[in-house]
Amino acid sequence: xxxxxxxxxxxxLGVFSVRYRLxxxxxxxxxxxxxxxxxxDIGFREEAKDxxxxxFIVTWPRFARFLDRWIEVFATIFVVLSVWSLLLVLxxxxxxxxxxxxxxxxxxxxxxxxxxxxxxxGQQTFMAAxxxxxxxxxxxxxxLLFADTISRIPDRFKSWEPKDxxxxxxxYYKPYDTSKKTALEIIDPGCxxxxxxxxxxxxxxxxDLYNVTYIPYAIPDPNTPSGFKFPNSKLIISYLEAVKxxxxxxxxxxDWQILERLFVGVSTNGTSYxxxxxxxxxxxEVEAILVKWLLEMGYDExxxxxxxxxAHSLEIQNKIKQHNTxxxxxxxxxxxxTIMFDGRRYDRVIGEEKLR
Amino acid sequence: xNIFNNHRTKEQLVYTDRKDFSFVSDSDVYxxxxxxxxxxxxxxxxxxxxxQKYNACGGRVKYEWGKxxxxxxxxxxxxxxxxxxxxxxxxxxxxxxxxxxxxxLILNQLPGRIYKQIVTSEIEHxxxxxxxxMLVKKLGxxxxxxxxxxxxxxxxxxxxxxxxxxxVNATSNIDGRTLRNAKVLASDTHKSGGILIVxxxxxxxxDTSLLREVDFDALCFSGHKTYGPSLGVVVIKKTLLELLELxxxxxxxxxxxxxxxxxxxxxxxxxxxxxxxxxxxxxxxxSSALDWLDMYKPEGLSVVxxxxxxxxxxFDGLSSIEGLHLLNSEPSxxxxxxxxxxxxxxxxxxxSQQHIxxxxxxxxxxxxxxxxxxxxxxxxxxxxxxxxxxxxxKFLEVTQKIIxxxx
Ligand SMILES: Cc1ncc(COP(=O)(O)O)c(C=O)c1O
Numbered sequence: 112x113x114x115x116x117x118x119x120x121x122x123x124l125g126v127f128s129v130r131y132r133l134x135x136x137x138x139x140x141x142x143x144x145x146x147x148x149x150x151x152d153i154g155f156r157e158e159a160k161d162x163x164x165x166x167f168i169v170t171w172p173r174f175a176r177f178l179d180r181w182i183e184v185f186a187t188i189f190v191v192l193s194v195w196s197l198l199l200v201l202x203x204x205x206x207x208x209x210x211x212x213x214x215x216x217x218x219x220x221x222x223x224x225x226x227x228x229x230x231x232x233g234q235q236t237f238m239a240a241x242x243x244x245x246x247x248x249x250x251x252x253x254x255l256l257f258a259d260t261i262s263r264i265p266d267r268f269k270s271w272e273p274k275d276x277x278x279x280x281x282x283y284y285k286p287y288d289t290s291k292k293t294a295l296e297i298i299d300p301g302c303x304x305x306x307x308x309x310x311x312x313x314x315x316x317x318x319d320l321y322n323v324t325y326i327p328y329a330i331p332d333p334n335t336p337s338g339f340k341f342p343n344s345k346l347i348i349s350y351l352e353a354v355k356x357x358x359x360x361x362x363x364x365x366d367w368q369i370l371e372r373l374f375v376g377v378s379t380n381g382t383s384y385x386x387x388x389x390x391x392x393x394x395x396e397v398e399a400i401l402v403k404w405l406l407e408m409g410y411d412e413x414x415x416x417x418x419x420x421x422a423h424s425l426e427i428q429n430k431i432k433q434h435n436t437x438x439x440x441x442x443x444x445x446x447x448x449t450i451m452f453d454g455r456r457y458d459r460v461i462g463e464e465k466l467r
Numbered sequence: 468x469n470i471f472n473n474h475r476t477k478e479q480l481v482y483t484d485r486k487d488f489s490f491v492s493d494s495d496v497y498x499x500x501x502x503x504x505x506x507x508x509x510x511x512x513x514x515x516x517x518x519q520k521y522n523a524c525g526g527r528v529k530y531e532w533g534k535x536x537x538x539x540x541x542x543x544x545x546x547x548x549x550x551x552x553x554x555x556x557x558x559x560x561x562x563x564x565x566x567x568x569x570x571x572l573i574l575n576q577l578p579g580r581i582y583k584q585i586v587t588s589e590i591e592h593x594x595x596x597x598x599x600x601m602l603v604k605k606l607g608x609x610x611x612x613x614x615x616x617x618x619x620x621x622x623x624x625x626x627x628x629x630x631x632x633x634x635v636n637a638t639s640n641i642d643g644r645t646l647r648n649a650k651v652l653a654s655d656t657h658k659s660g661g662i663l664i665v666x667x668x669x670x671x672x673x674d675t676s677l678l679r680e681v682d683f684d685a686l687c688f689s690g691h692k693t694y695g696p697s698l699g700v701v702v703i704k705k706t707l708l709e710l711l712e713l714x715x716x717x718x719x720x721x722x723x724x725x726x727x728x729x730x731x732x733x734x735x736x737x738x739x740x741x742x743x744x745x746x747x748x749x750x751x752x753x754s755s756a757l758d759w760l761d762m763y764k765p766e767g768l769s770v771v772x773x774x775x776x777x778x779x780x781x782f783d784g785l786s787s788i789e790g791l792h793l794l795n796s797e798p799s800x801x802x803x804x805x806x807x808x809x810x811x812x813x814x815x816x817x818x819s820q821q822h823i824x825x826x827x828x829x830x831x832x833x834x835x836x837x838x839x840x841x842x843x844x845x846x847x848x849x850x851x852x853x854x855x856x857x858x859x860x861k862f863l864e865v866t867q868k869i870i871x872x873x874x
Contacts, residue, residue: 157810157812157813158812158816161812161813161816161817162816162819162820164813164817165813165816165817165818165819165820165821166820168817168820168868168869168872168873169817169820169821169865169868169869169872172872172873175872175873176872176873179873
């Protein structure tokens with residue numbers, strides 16, 4: 112174990128100096144027990160150990176003796192931790208490649224994942240599992256997740272075509288133009304990064320270059336009372352779907368208008384509507400605002416009533432379920448906004464320069 | 468236990484003047500001079516001066532710098548012979564890489580059919596032990612390994628030396644014991660038609676009076692153990708030189724050259740051992756080291772006195788540390804020992820962490836130390852002229868501390 116520990120240390124230090132590279136080589140031979148004991152010399156293992164102990168033997172003899180006795184144990188712990196962290200790094204790299212986040216279970220904890228809202232898999236962390244005495248369950252879930260990750264590798268090489276996921280009711284920000292290609296977003300009205308992507312698209316003029324459409328998705332979260340990450344997303348989505356059935360004679364479809372007000376609009380509090388919907392308002396208050404918006408957009412009272420009914424209808428709820436299946440089982444994203452165009456797919460906010 | 472009863476003040480701990488080794492840091496205690504001695508400033512200056520002022524090839528050019536080199540090389544040969552009390556008429560001096568190379572050069576070129584046996588001793592360095600084994604194969608004659616007495620004398624009979632190639636050291640690198648009966652050994656050997664080749668690797672730095680009296684046929688030593696640069700020297704009788712069968716040849720050694728044959732200049736037979744260009748800076752540095760050895764007076768003492776004083780101090784100090792077993796029966800500038808409590812390699816590493824540089828293991832004398840004596844690995848301290856009393860004090864104190872702390 113000591114040789115392995117030394118090998119790891121010297122390998123890392125070897126990046127900086129030749130001296131350590133030579134030591135790493137020696138340690139490697141020691142690991143493979145290929146070290147030939149030249150009669151004029153001593154074994155690497157002993158030498159490296161004694162260098163450590165020798166640092167303290169004159170000044171801190173007790174500590175030196177302690178080190179002398181327990182060094183193998185320390186080395187073992189060190190190796191276990193190093194191998195563990197190496198595996199974690201490998202796993203995170205694989206995750207980053209496959210999911211665009213190092214931790215698909217807790218997307219926000221990975222700063223490399225870009226700006227996005229995570230879709231929680233509901234799995235508990237290692238620490239939580241230890242506390243709940245469910246380490247075995249945790250391990251099982253880890254293995255399943257890993258297998259799932261592997262199964263997703265081909266997704267990274269696939270060409271993503273929006274048409275494979277869009278249904279007939281899809282609306283486009285600008286009237287559909289057959290000469291342009293289609294871009295598809297998956298958005299949660301409560302996710303501020305979806306709002307940010309919306310703003311980026313607008314300032315890049317993305318909607319002029321592509322037929323932009325979306326699939327609304329309310330990120331589920333079993334740990335909240337509403338069952339969703341953003342409490343009012345489900346209600347808003349129901350309205351987005353409902354208004355599609357009552358189109359008005361306007362350039363921008365009314366569902367897009369709702370999204371625009373939500374993402375860009377500023378409430379009387381001076382904060383964005385999105386923030387207020389997430390933090391301040393109850394379901395009734397949100398619904399009241401949506402109704403107000405619909406009236407402002409040009410619907411009459413009767414239409415608004417129908418929209419309200421439709422929003423709560425089984426038909427719309429089924430529609431939402433269909434969308435969820437597309438997002439969860441076909442596109443299989445773990446974080447949104449997800450946007451696909453030109454065969455590529457991004458699971459994060461992308462900058463204006465990429466959208467131009 | 469404190470091995471020093473007298474209480475010392477901080478000032479007294481400050482190292483005394485290292486004089487020509489002033490570049491050595493006070494915190495570094497180098498105790499491996501038997502492997503390689505430090506080079507004093509005058510030696511470094513001499514080499515530097517060659518590089519800067521007359522950096523030419525010797526023995527082959529007509530310009531001034533080259534002549535200066537030739538003079539310096541000649542002076543080096545003379546100094547070496549003078550130090551050994553030998554006449555340039557009888558002996559030649561050749562420069563090689565090191566002692567090992569010099570010994571191999573001679574043994575490999577010895578003619579067959581003259582000698583009946585090869586004789587060496589059990590305490591020899593592998594530089595002697597191994598080449599003598601090879602010679603058995605080359606000449607097809609037996610090899611005898613003799614004992615050495617505690618005082619260093621070779622234990623031999625008349626039969627042992629009859630028509631023998633005897634290769635033994637004059638000073639051991641284990642405990643500094645010397646070949647006390649070298650003079651009679653040489654005469655007995657010669658009487659019965661043998662030759663005596665001396666491994667003088669450790670000898671030239673010390674009292675050379677013994678070697679001056681010995682009628683050796685060849686002696687090899689290393690510049691790097693003699694305060695000079697890394698260089699080997701072969702001092703060899705011209706009669707033996709003539710007998711050698713050439714096997715290494717090249718530039719700088721021919722007189723006449725035909726398509727298929729050449730001849731060596733009669734007036735310069737040592738060129739037989741010097742194929743190719745020489746390490747002129749090394750030769751010049753060594754010459755300066757020998758001059759320096761004659762003049763140097765550390766702390767007002769002669770080189771020999773100074774070494775004896777430090778050797779005595781080291782010997783006394785080590786003898787009083789509990790659990791240490793010294794191989795030396797008397798003080799010497801080379802002292803080897805082992806501890807009951809700590810493995811010598813560990814001890815060497817521990818000491819090295821305190822900037823004290825010593826050797827551990829079997830110092831390439833495995834046959835004697837490991838096979839014959841079955842000693843555990845040993846620790847060796849070998850003193851040099853750069854060492855001071857404070858070096859020895861520090862070494863003894865730290866050794867003492869380590870040994871009691873590791874228990
Ligand atoms: C007694 C003796 N002989 C021979 C040698 C070999 O010397 P070199 O390595 O310079 O050839 C040594 C070196 O330590 C030695 O001590």
